[in-house]
Amino acid sequence: MSAVPATPRPASADAAPDRPAAPDQRFALLLTPPRARGGLRVVPARVAAMCAVELQKLRHDRTELYTRAVQPALWLLIFGETFTRMRVIPTGNVPYIDYLAPGIIAQSAMFIAIFYGIMIIWERDSGVLTKLLVTPTPRAALVTGKAFASGVKAVIQAVVVIAIAAVLGVALTWNPLRLLGVLVVVLLGSAFFACLSMTIAGIVLTRDRLMGIGQAITMPLFFGSNALYPVDVMPGWLRAFSAVNPLSYQVDALRGLLIGTPAHLLTDFAVLALAALLGIAAAASLLGRLAR
Template identity: 65%
Template sequence: MSVEPVLVRAPRGWRGVRGLALRIGAFALVELQKLRHDRTELLTRMVQPALWLLIFGQTFSALRVIDTGDVSYLAFLAPGIIAQSALFISIFYGIQIIWDRDAGILAKLMVTPAPASAVVTGKAFAAGVRSVVQVVGVVLLAYLLGVHMTVNPLKILAAMGIVVLGSAFFACLSMTLAGLVRNRDRLMGIGQAITMPLFFASNALYPVDVMPEWLRWLSTVNPLSYEVNALRGLLIGTPTNALLDVGVLVVAAVAGVVLASACLRRLVR
């Protein structure tokens, strides 16, 4: 007696959205649990922004060579250092994808019912959560240095959300590059080659007004500039177009997820 196979349809509508969100959350949780094996990572991540503020920030504040208007240079610099630290964490996230491929983990993830976009989004969100500790750390350090920054918990939470969005885009950019080059050493070289240009071609260290014309153009197409603008508006109260800044970061993050998802399957071939 033959038994006819039962066709199980994939959930649609709200159930489909809920299922996708649960899968994304599961992948993000797996990534964040890796911190349990190296809890000192969160502290060591603070070394670089601390050095930038203590050495670079205080030195240029004393020199007074960069005009930052009504705010001190240290206050102007602090949000840029938060964005820079998140960039440095996220831009090498593709290396973890290649490690997962080499260990056979990625191939197992790709045969699950979860779409590639869920894997990418989960990992990108985890990269953002790893970066949010920089917000609290830099705000505390800035206060110790005598810099006035907001203590409004809602604004600090909003700044964390901005950091998550920015980190998600750069993590997706890294995963896209991983799918294209498919080699850990090559990806590390590319990451090092693009990190500093992204940083210096933004408004993290100096106002857009003091840039040469060609660098201003690069700054306007650099998502890092919009992340820094949004952080400055939230943390030190400088005028900013919040709708534009957040809109650019959301569009960049969504585009990053789409591109990285398209390249992810190429990585496991």
């Protein structure tokens, strides 16, 4: 009898289960880079990364939180308690210390953010800024991350001021939605003032000049707002300045959310959001000038 021819086995059966893949498959990822994410998806991730990097500095040195809590505590303990007893500033049925507390929250947040440009100049001098600018991260994302990192610091400061005010008997609301609104207001206001500081840094280019300009504009912004007294008691020229001062809208929103005084919340939020967007655009346009 003739032998029956063997049935050919599939090629896949001869291959060992642990046989390496073809070279073109093994090195496919090395030869072909992965598909890049679109701009709308990458920008939030870059902003969050920059914000986390900035907050790491605070994690390693917490003394800034303690030292910055001294000034608002003095404002509430000395200025607030004294003027509450004197009753010289008309605040209606609201005790003056209650009226003052939201203004001190806004003031402490502004003081943190207004000198944020010094950190940008330091990064320029140490070479960090140049390395950041050559990455694919958009400049607006770099600025936004730094701005909202200052906002997170300001929120921590606001928590300290609220705790001090509660100890002093200030009638604050504890409504979660209103406290969430306070968080947003503090973030937006701090983002604007941080961007203002970075914009000034892109113009003056040195720490000494920025420090001088920051000190020159801080007090006019504070005293030219409604943080210490109502707009109604201001002279006409100061009332006009208060109308274009973003700090006035921040204080008005905080006062309405925390102690329930009449406020224009929609206008306040709109002005603060627009100011933050304009500040980010201005700071991002001047960021490259620092690295030259």
